[in-house]
Amino acid sequence: MQENDLQAIRALIATHKRWDWAFGVLGLACLMLGVLTLVALFSDMWMAGAERLNLDFMTSFPSRRAGQAGILAAWVGSVLVMLVTAAVAIPLGVAAGVYLEEYAPKNWMTDIIEINVSNLAGVPSIVYGLLGLGMFVYTFGLGRSILTAGLTLALLILPVVIVATRESIRSIPQMIREGAYACGATTWQTVRDHIVPYSSAGILTGVIIGMARAIGETAPLIVVGAVTFIAYLPPVPMTGEPAAGLFDWASAAFTVLPIQMFNWTSRPDAAFHANAAAAGLVLVCMTLLMNATAIWLRYRLRKNIKW
Numbered sequence: 001m002q003e004n005d006l007q008a009i010r011a012l013i014a015t016h017k018r019w020d021w022a023f024g025v026l027g028l029a030c031l032m033l034g035v036l037t038l039v040a041l042f043s044d045m046w047m048a049g050a051e052r053l054n055l056d057f058m059t060s061f062p063s064r065r066a067g068q069a070g071i072l073a074a075w076v077g078s079v080l081v082m083l084v085t086a087a088v089a090i091p092l093g094v095a096a097g098v099y100l101e102e103y104a105p106k107n108w109m110t111d112i113i114e115i116n117v118s119n120l121a122g123v124p125s126i127v128y129g130l131l132g133l134g135m136f137v138y139t140f141g142l143g144r145s146i147l148t149a150g151l152t153l154a155l156l157i158l159p160v161v162i163v164a165t166r167e168s169i170r171s172i173p174q175m176i177r178e179g180a181y182a183c184g185a186t187t188w189q190t191v192r193d194h195i196v197p198y199s200s201a202g203i204l205t206g207v208i209i210g211m212a213r214a215i216g217e218t219a220p221l222i223v224v225g226a227v228t229f230i231a232y233l234p235p236v237p238m239t240g241e242p243a244a245g246l247f248d249w250a251s252a253a254f255t256v257l258p259i260q261m262f263n264w265t266s267r268p269d270a271a272f273h274a275n276a277a278a279a280g281l282v283l284v285c286m287t288l289l290m291n292a293t294a295i296w297l298r299y300r301l302r303k304n305i306k307w
Helices: 003-052 055-059 072-103 108-120 125-139 146-170 174-182 187-198 200-215 219-224 257-265 270-306
Strands: none
Touching (some): 072 108, 072 187, 072 200, 072 257, 125 146, 125 219, 174 187, 187 200
């Protein structure tokens, strides 16, 4: 090879390395822009609301006086609504994703269903609120209750869970299925013992994304009847006179943290804005707790698979 050719190759490599370095710097700058923006917003929220974070704030009902107002009804309502949402959306979403990938025949009907599921993941949340109002409140007569709110949010995140489940299952090598079938396993045994355990990390990621979106939603809950001021908790099972039923809480009126924050930020008093910032910190902590739980479950599942 001629010396001139070697010099040309070295120059070309150096040029590519410069472009590689420039792209790395650009990517780092974009990452830091997002991280610093998040840190700035969280710091501002912390400085505004940290002094209101105490036991009284967590255990008090809303009040017309900012210093006495709390978020007891709001965070309890958020927890109960998320329980209903998770209990409905996770089993249905995972089952639907498994069916579409492992059982459904590949024809035009399946293609239409797949396209619609993908499109539903981008539908504005207010549309799901109107759907929940028409279906659960008026058609099924469930009223403006925790159950209605949970079912509405379950519809909201169901496409996200389905898409995440399908993408996670697609990442499983085909040789695992073929090996299971070669040993005489049925499709259900293959799915139960291999496909779902191996894809659990991706499925949990989709669940995290969906639940994090649901816990911060306001528009669909306003449509289905979330109240902005509530000074009591849903009935506790097996308490009261007469004793409340096991699921009587599901038919109770409710509010959630985003609704409470919206109510406080709409008031001119700065003290209520501090309350809203404190409620926002609690909401962020609840989201991080859900993420931490999912990460722990993912770690345990992966550990069991290794063994």
